[in-house]
Structures are given as structure tokens and as C-alpha cells.
Amino acid sequence: xxxxxxxAKRVFDSAPFIASLGCHxxxxxxxxxxxxxxxxxKHQQQDGYVHAGxxxxxxxHTAGTAAVTLIEEGQRVLTxxxxxxxxxxxxxxxxxxxxxxxxxxxxxxxxxxxIYTKQVGSADDCSLVLVAxxxxxLAVTNK
Amino acid sequence: xxxxxxxAKRVFDSAPFIASLGCHxxxxxxxxxxxxxxxxxKHQQQDGYVHAGxxxxxxxHTAGTAAVTLIEEGQRVLTxxxxxxxxxxxxxxxxxxxxxxxxxxxxxxxxxxxIYTKQVGSADDCSLVLVAxxxxxLAVTNK
Amino acid sequence: xxxxxxxAKRVFDSAPFIASLGCHxxxxxxxxxxxxxxxxxKHQQQDGYVHAGxxxxxxxHTAGTAAVTLIEEGQRVLTxxxxxxxxxxxxxxxxxxxxxxxxxxxxxxxxxxxIYTKQVGSADDCSLVLVAxxxxxLAVTNK
Amino acid sequence: xxxxxxxAKRVFDSAPFIASLGCHxxxxxxxxxxxxxxxxxKHQQQDGYVHAGxxxxxxxHTAGTAAVTLIEEGQRVLTxxxxxxxxxxxxxxxxxxxxxxxxxxxxxxxxxxxIYTKQVGSADDCSLVLVAxxxxxLAVTNK
Numbered sequence: 001x002x003x004x005x006x007x008a009k010r011v012f013d014s015a016p017f018i019a020s021l022g023c024h025x026x027x028x029x030x031x032x033x034x035x036x037x038x039x040x041x042k043h044q045q046q047d048g049y050v051h052a053g054x055x056x057x058x059x060x061h062t063a064g065t066a067a068v069t070l071i072e073e074g075q076r077v078l079t080x081x082x083x084x085x086x087x088x089x090x091x092x093x094x095x096x097x098x099x100x101x102x103x104x105x106x107x108x109x110x111x112x113x114x115i116y117t118k119q120v121g122s123a124d125d126c127s128l129v130l131v132a133x134x135x136x137x138l139a140v141t142n143k
Numbered sequence: 144x145x146x147x148x149x150x151a152k153r154v155f156d157s158a159p160f161i162a163s164l165g166c167h168x169x170x171x172x173x174x175x176x177x178x179x180x181x182x183x184x185k186h187q188q189q190d191g192y193v194h195a196g197x198x199x200x201x202x203x204h205t206a207g208t209a210a211v212t213l214i215e216e217g218q219r220v221l222t223x224x225x226x227x228x229x230x231x232x233x234x235x236x237x238x239x240x241x242x243x244x245x246x247x248x249x250x251x252x253x254x255x256x257x258i259y260t261k262q263v264g265s266a267d268d269c270s271l272v273l274v275a276x277x278x279x280x281l282a283v284t285n286k
Numbered sequence: 287x288x289x290x291x292x293x294a295k296r297v298f299d300s301a302p303f304i305a306s307l308g309c310h311x312x313x314x315x316x317x318x319x320x321x322x323x324x325x326x327x328k329h330q331q332q333d334g335y336v337h338a339g340x341x342x343x344x345x346x347h348t349a350g351t352a353a354v355t356l357i358e359e360g361q362r363v364l365t366x367x368x369x370x371x372x373x374x375x376x377x378x379x380x381x382x383x384x385x386x387x388x389x390x391x392x393x394x395x396x397x398x399x400x401i402y403t404k405q406v407g408s409a410d411d412c413s414l415v416l417v418a419x420x421x422x423x424l425a426v427t428n429k
Numbered sequence: 430x431x432x433x434x435x436x437a438k439r440v441f442d443s444a445p446f447i448a449s450l451g452c453h454x455x456x457x458x459x460x461x462x463x464x465x466x467x468x469x470x471k472h473q474q475q476d477g478y479v480h481a482g483x484x485x486x487x488x489x490h491t492a493g494t495a496a497v498t499l500i501e502e503g504q505r506v507l508t509x510x511x512x513x514x515x516x517x518x519x520x521x522x523x524x525x526x527x528x529x530x531x532x533x534x535x536x537x538x539x540x541x542x543x544i545y546t547k548q549v550g551s552a553d554d555c556s557l558v559l560v561a562x563x564x565x566x567l568a569v570t571n572k
Binding site: 338371 | 439440443444445446449450470472473474478480483485486487490505507508509511512513514515
Binding site for chain 2: 516
């Protein structure tokens, strides 16, 4: 694993809020990060759906980690802004996020995150339901 | 307290994710909601700042509650989309959110949320630092 | 051509602002619309790049037309909100937009638009440069 | 008029697309810019309302000009992204934009734009109708 992927894994896992939500890192590549949460009652809003804040958190953090795979040693990324569309009321057993960098850059990195729900028993991607999509702007700064 | 404010208070407090984050409702009025979180390590990202997901969650949920004060019995709101700008790396003891409805509507309600950090000891508003601003689009549907 | 595609073509072409910008409709399908502008000096901002407003207009209008292909007779769409990331300073001879619906709906339709620049002489897609990406929320209403 | 205001005025007025739309600069201050368009048929979409692209262009350009009042000599701003909510179908004789900087910065400047319509005959602000609100992220670069 390259140094930048090691650093990206460290960033993903070392955020206390992410650990407290139960976010897990699944896949890391150059400009790519996949993650998931095993959904529980604590992730719900008032009507039993997955809270928009849970989806936003996973979309933001996974996008940020995808960006970290592209930066240099001594740099870090901070979210400058993001926008998320909640496409459907989300329910299910797993919340899955797939983030990839749309535009790398020295100052700004733009990434997109797609959020899916999935039933645990289903083996393939056919059962994925797209529930949200986010665009994230990350600022690259020196540590 | 009017029926719509009672319902708004119920919505704010009955979301398990909001309770798990430690979000507290402070003020409710017609089209207005204020809230706060007492910050702890669990709200942080990898560098010790308040995670963007925490700020987004508070901005979304408080905006949604402000919208609930304006809907009719038998209706509910769901976040259709939101956008948040993280203006500064956020640290402090309290995270405060002030949401108000920019445009009411039968189908869509648009609200804005301002997120501030504050030191606990400070008595007045002068010590508030604006750390994020969000625009939230809420869809009104029948229960 | 089906009735909904005829209506979509009418909507695209009958907007005076779109005609004044020189926007042309290229492709229409169910939930899909492609368009372009032949770039001239009048589309520029102060540094000679394509103005963000030109890119936003093409992204919005093409997304809206993609949405119109999915609505019923007697309905129309209005943009509720959109967000656009300008990924690169845009220059070139053609501005091309490809929009597709991410999520259809009776009340809200979410579409995405990708904006490219292209040199006129180039025959294939290899020369396309992605310069902007937008997410557009369209409200469906009765005429 | 200070050098930065002179430069901001030059930026506002020297964009060919802005001139072709008939955008006029009204007020300039530190971090503030107001502008307007006298509305004509050419600014309309297919139903006779002001096109979202016209509102977005005025919101973006006026916000950018507000940002230019805060940068140093030899720098310029480019729009990194913006988001606009179209709050009401817009009609009227004047389209007015009021932009102000929410957060200055060396790398990124965040500004907000409010778009109003107004009847020409009305003398005061009471007749202003808020039709759109935008948040604009501007990247500061060296010329």
C-alpha cells in the first residue's frame, strides 16, 4: 500500500465522529474510497428513516478520504462545502458510500459521493438502491 | 404552546440520531428554531475540529424543525437537499444553530441555518463565531 | 417522436433567453437531453473565459428539458434550485451540455448536467474537457 | 474611490456576457456589491418568467465583484461553485441583486446574493420581492 493510501486509511479511521457512527472503510484507490455503515436505530430520524445527517456525514468523510489519496505528504484536506440531494426516504440494513474525485487540484479537490442502501442478504449490486448523491469541495492546505 | 410548536418539539426530540449526538432544542417560534450541542471528543474529525457531518446534521435537523412549525396537521417534512459551507475550522465548547424559514410553501419550504461556536463562559452573543452556513430545501408531504 | 419529446423540444426552443444565448438542442431521449453553444466573445467574463452564468444557464435549461421528457400532459417544470461546480477556467469553441435525470418523481425531479468544452475541428469525444458539473432540482407543477 | 473599488468596477463592467445581459452596477463597498437588470422579453424562459440562468448570472457576477473589493493587487477571483434557490417564479420590471461577503479569506471567499424583483414605479424597498438566494464560493488566484 502506498504512503498516500496509508495516510488516507489513517484519516478515515482516526476521526472520532466517524468511529462513533460505525463507519467502516471498504476500498481505497487513487481518488476513490468506498465505505459503509451497518444501520441501527440510532441512525434514524423521527419517522424511522436514515437521518440526512448520517448520509451527509458518510458522503463527506468518504469523499474527503478519496481526496486524501491524491495529496502530498505534509498536506491535509478540509471540507469547504458540500451539497447533498436526498433522493428517497432511506431504509435498509446497510448504508454504502462510493466516492470518487471528479477534479483533482493543488488548491481544491472536487469529489462526488453516491449513497446506497442494501439488504444484508443480497449478494450482488442489483439490490443497491441509490438514496443520495453529494458533491463535495475540499480545500487542500499544509498541515 | 400552539399545536404546531408542540409537534415541532416532538419532531426535534424524537429522532434517535439527534439524541445520540446530544442536540438540544433551545427556542421555537413560527418558522424559527434554535438548538445546540455541548461539544465532546466524539464530535471531532481527524484533526480535532468539529466534524462537518456534525455541523450538517445540526443545520439540517434544526432547519427541518423550523419548517415543521409552519405545516398543517397530518403533514410532515423530509429534507430534499441541502448545501453547507464550512467557513472556518470549528473548535469550541458549544455548537449553536439558528435556523429560520426563508420561503414557506405548500410543497417546498426553504430554510437557512447558521452554525456558531461559543465558549461556555461567555455570557453574550459577542463571542459567537460563525463557522458554517447552510441552505435546506424541505419537501412537505402527507403522513 | 413521442408527445413528451415534442413538448420537451418546444420547451427548449421557446425560451427567449436560451435563443438569445445561441443554445442549440442536439439530442432528446427519455430523461436525457444534450445541447451546445457555439462560443463567441459575448459569452465571456472579464478574463476571456466562458462566464459561469453561461455554463449555469446551459446546465439548468438542458436539465429542465431532460425532466420535461418525463412529465405528463398539462404539467410543467420549474427549477427549484441548482448547484454548479466550475471545475476549470473554460475556453474553447463549443460548450456542450449532457443532462440526464438521476431521480424521476411526481413532485421533484433531480437531474445532473455535465458541461464540456470542445475544439470544433476534433471529430471525437476524446477532445472533450469537463469544465463544470451541476445538480438541478426541478419542481413539477400543473400548468 | 479606493484602488480595490476601481478594480471591482472594472471587473463588473468588462465582462462581455454581463454587458450583453444589460447588468448595471449600482453600489460598491468593502465586501458589498449591488446591481440590477431592466427586464425584457429576452431574459425570459418558456413560460414568461425570468430565466433561472439570468438570476444565476446576476447572483454570481455581483458576488464575484463583492469579493474583488477585498483582494490585493495582482489577484483575481474565479467562481469555484455556487448554489441558487429559486424561491418564486420571477416576473417584474427590474431584477435587483444585493451581494455581500459572508467570509473573506486568502484562498476562498464566500459571498451571498439575494435577488429581488421590483416594479419600476415603486419608490421604496417595500415593493421588493425576494425571488432567489445564492451562496457563491470564489477562489482567489494570482493573475
